[in-house]
Amino acid sequence: MADSLSVLMLLGTVAVALVAEIATFAFARRIAASRRIHAHAAAAAVALGTVIGIYLGAFRAAEIKFLPAGVLMSLCNAYVFFHFDNMGETGRRIRILRELRSSATGLSRGQILAAYPPAEVFARRVQRLLESGQCREEGGRLRLGGGTYSIAEKLLTLCGRAIYASRRHGR
Amino acid sequence: MRYFGTFRRMTRVLHDLANGFFPVALAVLFFVVAFAVHVVLWRAFSALPSNSTLVALLVAVILGECLIGVLAVSSWTMHLGVDSVAVAGVLALQLAACYVMTYPAMQANSPTLEMAHQLSAAGPGGLTRDELYRLMPERSLVLDRVDDLVTGHLAVEHEDRLCCTASGVALAQVFTAWKAILGEGKGG
Numbered sequence: 401m402a403d404s405l406s407v408l409m410l411l412g413t414v415a416v417a418l419v420a421e422i423a424t425f426a427f428a429r430r431i432a433a434s435r436r437i438h439a440h441a442a443a444a445a446v447a448l449g450t451v452i453g454i455y456l457g458a459f460r461a462a463e464i465k466f467l468p469a470g471v472l473m474s475l476c477n478a479y480v481f482f483h484f485d486n487m488g489e490t491g492r493r494i495r496i497l498r499e500l501r502s503s504a505t506g507l508s509r510g511q512i513l514a515a516y517p518p519a520e521v522f523a524r525r526v527q528r529l530l531e532s533g534q535c536r537e538e539g540g541r542l543r544l545g546g547g548t549y550s551i552a553e554k555l556l557t558l559c560g561r562a563i564y565a566s567r568r569h570g571r
Numbered sequence: 572m573r574y575f576g577t578f579r580r581m582t583r584v585l586h587d588l589a590n591g592f593f594p595v596a597l598a599v600l601f602f603v604v605a606f607a608v609h610v611v612l613w614r615a616f617s618a619l620p621s622n623s624t625l626v627a628l629l630v631a632v633i634l635g636e637c638l639i640g641v642l643a644v645s646s647w648t649m650h651l652g653v654d655s656v657a658v659a660g661v662l663a664l665q666l667a668a669c670y671v672m673t674y675p676a677m678q679a680n681s682p683t684l685e686m687a688h689q690l691s692a693a694g695p696g697g698l699t700r701d702e703l704y705r706l707m708p709e710r711s712l713v714l715d716r717v718d719d720l721v722t723g724h725l726a727v728e729h730e731d732r733l734c735c736t737a738s739g740v741a742l743a744q745v746f747t748a749w750k751a752i753l754g755e756g757k758g759g
Contacts, residue, residue, distance in 0.1 A: 410658060429755075430754050464587050465587045488758050489755075494742070496713070500739065507733055513714070525683045535690055541696070541697035
């Protein structure tokens with residue numbers, strides 16, 4: 401088979417898998433009301449199954465060379481899509497942009513704080529930590545439950561230090 | 572005889588699958604080199620470059636590596652073909668996209684992860700909501716992100732009022748449409 405056709409078939413398969421993933425996630429959230437993380441897991445599984453299914457079912461065995469690349473591309477797409485969706489759900493900059501766009505004349509910093517106060521940022525995140533089981537609230541006190549976010553925080557801090565060296569930025 | 576034919580086909584399939592890991596390995600190499608260039612430059616700059624600079628840098632380095640790869644396979648007798656270099660390039664760009672999506676969490680402090688860190692440090696006794704809120708640097712929750720939008724050319728400030736740039740409008744529209752598809756309200 402022509403080399404360029406193999407590459408196009410790979411890209412086409414991954415594109416189909418991405419569309420299937422997005423559709424599955426939207427269905428799971430809007431129709432099935434699944435939890436966000438479960439919807440992403442189901443969507444990623446559909447994407448992987450689509451890539452593997454197309455390669456094993458539709459392509460002849462001779463074209464199977466790019467299946468490993470297709471699987472990894474699909475996993476990358478799932479990761480990027482997760483972060484894209486997370487930006488819309490938790491991204492402060494996205495929220496601020498949406499507030500700015502809703503005003504025809506722009507907003508002052510005070511108006512931005514009125515529309516999106518720091519207390520709301522805090523309350524939403526406490527709620528997410530509680531709903532995801534990362535922390536629990538007993539007797540008016542919050543305690544860390546699972547360790548995933550704590551581990552993620554340590555990993556990101558280490559990576560940030562490796563990249564930014566001695567300069568403090570943000571963290 | 573039939574089983575021998577099946578065995579030969581399976582062997583060829585497994586051989587093709589094994590060959591399929593070469594472009595994956597090449598993609599990882601492309602990305603690692605681009606990431607190394609990024610780290611060296613980020614440590615050298617006195618001011619932190621914008622996210623768009625990061626994207627441009629990673630894309631430029633990976634495309635340059637692809638060009639070198641194509642010239643190499645064209646000049647030398649190699650196990651890889653141009654198609655494998657092309658696939659490796661696309662996959663490396665996707666690995667770079669994964670990194671770019673993770674980058675904001677390193678560049679800007681994540682309140683959720685900071686809260687998890689504070690609760691972890693508090694131990695079994697935990698914290699009340701007020702105690703935890705007082706440990707959060709309030710400016711970093713919203714106003715520092717406003718500054719990021721201006722630095723990243725997604726918003727512009729004029730006479731103490733902020734407006735979206737064209738890029739900011741486009742980004743806001745994408746997420747407004749996405750949240751509408753999901754039937755969800757404003758996030759944050």
